[in-house]
Amino acid sequence: MAYILKNEAGTIIAASPDTQVTPDWVEVENTNAEYLEFLDNELKKHHTFRESDIQLARVLEDLISILIDRSLISFTDFPSAAQKRLNERQSLRHKNKLNLLGDDDVTPL
Numbered sequence: 001m002a003y004i005l006k007n008e009a010g011t012i013i014a015a016s017p018d019t020q021v022t023p024d025w026v027e028v029e030n031t032n033a034e035y036l037e038f039l040d041n042e043l044k045k046h047h048t049f050r051e052s053d054i055q056l057a058r059v060l061e062d063l064i065s066i067l068i069d070r071s072l073i074s075f076t077d078f079p080s081a082a083q084k085r086l087n088e089r090q091s092l093r094h095k096n097k098l099n100l101l102g103d104d105d106v107t108p109l
Contacts, residue, residue, distance in 0.1 A: 002017050004025065004026055005021070005022075012035065012038040064086065
């Protein structure tokens with residue numbers, strides 16, 4: 001079961017997968033077409049922001065790398081939690097670049 005909140009026009013304006021936030025939230029089946037359509041529309045709305053955030057994160061990672069390469073900042077200037085995240089992201093990006101190449105695409109040195 002899920003819960004939805006509708007406005008005066010009868011349009012869903014909020015949804016919860018398992019919590020009745022206030023008494024005016026109505027219980028519906030998880031398979032309710034109107035509920036599923038609302039979820040789909042919400043995901044589509046937020047997709048643009050999510051993509052923008054991902055692209056901005058890449059820009060920031062590249063900026064940090066440039067600043068470190070030019071000795072304008074030191075990797076150790078970052079808190080340990082930030083260092084860990086930067087290392088994880090760098091590893092993921094490197095791994096994904098390697099995965100994009102097939103065995104036939106690798107040029108021997």
